[in-house]
Amino acid sequence: MIAKSILIKTTKVLIWAFVVLMVIGMIILTKVDRSPIQNQDFYTETLERLDQTTFSGSQGDAWIAGWSRSNMTPAEPAALVGYAPRGKYEFVQDSSYVKALALSNGKTRIAWLNYELLIVHPTLAAQLQSAIKEANLPVDQVISTATHTHSGMGGYMPGPMGEIAFGGFDQSIVDLIVSSSLSALQNAIATQDTVSITYRKSDAGDLVANRFVKDGPTDPYVRQLIFTKKSGKKATFLTYSAHATTMSTKFMGLSGDYPFYLTKELEEGDFDFAMYAAGTVGSHRPLRPGNTPELVELYAHQLDSALNLRMTYFATVKNHRIRSGYLPITLREPHLRVSDNLRLRPWLFNYLLGDTNAHLDITQIGNTLMIASSGELSGVFYEKWEQLAQSKGLNLIVTTFNGGYIGYITPDSLYDENFHEVREMNWYGPGNGQYFDEMVLKIIDKSTP
16 A cells, blocks of 8 residues: 555656656757748848848058057966866966957058957957947958967856856956957057058868868868068968867867967068968868877978968959948847757747857958858858859958857758757758858859959
């Protein structure tokens, strides 16, 4: 009799537990939306918005450029961001910098801000934009970029997920980054002088691989803009597709990973200033010789050698025209998946991660078209994009981490593969590969040399 009573009570507890779990599941989970993306209103609306977008800009008589950097290393250790939570860095392997490059044709003024950080979070980007506006700096467009180092500092990502996995939020660190950015940008503008601009492309395919498909396609090229003053001083803006993940996942020092060492070597050589912006890093990994600081530095040296020995294209940017545009992107509901066909409900995603600020920044310098993305675009799209650009007489440079972050944008054929990047880091559902591919192709098609 006692055993029967215990069994009944246990059964009731299990039933109630099951009911509670079911209710919780219904509150926090929903199905993945697999309806064709081209049938969605947001898809049509964004592409129509792009069709109607007009680029602002001007035709000038000369190029004028200046550059500067500012140390933004905190006085006290901050949390490391990248890979997995590791706590605060224990020592400074490399100081962290914000770099600024200002360019004008005498009429339109643009600038790039580059950070030795994992990403440029929307909250940080908003405070940067506000500070630049308040300082009344003479600039018409500011494009954010990051090196995407996985051994950089945190402290600029609010919200529960930021606190759990990305170093939390510390207003003093944000204030330091913002003030350092203003200093670098002001100095870059103040040191502007007449320059010539050249575009250079080099093959570094031996140093990068497809993260998902063995011997799969990659974007193998380093792309550069080189700015040369009459004094002979030179600056370069360069991109590459390999993730900045050469340093060990257990490394406890603050480091800019291989982009830091690459720009350092360039600045010890022919260049007064070098700015590395992460390119189409989605689905691309570095073929590194090792993961210690010495071997990371060797990897950077191998990249520098490729720049010197494997150049495939070089041309002067002669037309002194600058055009710029901004495209806000509407997306499917958030799709942070917990299984093949289940995802967190949008309200929970928004609570955990907040605003993602999805957009594209579009800049054209002469015949060089530059597109800055909020998503980690995969380099496997690049060959098709570049072929179209070249057919129109354009150079193409694509960067990521523009002050928005929406996760990975990879080929749609990979959506159901069991890869971290296409499951946990694909935040807005199936079809985004096609969506972004079409947007980039339309931008190229709208552009003229």
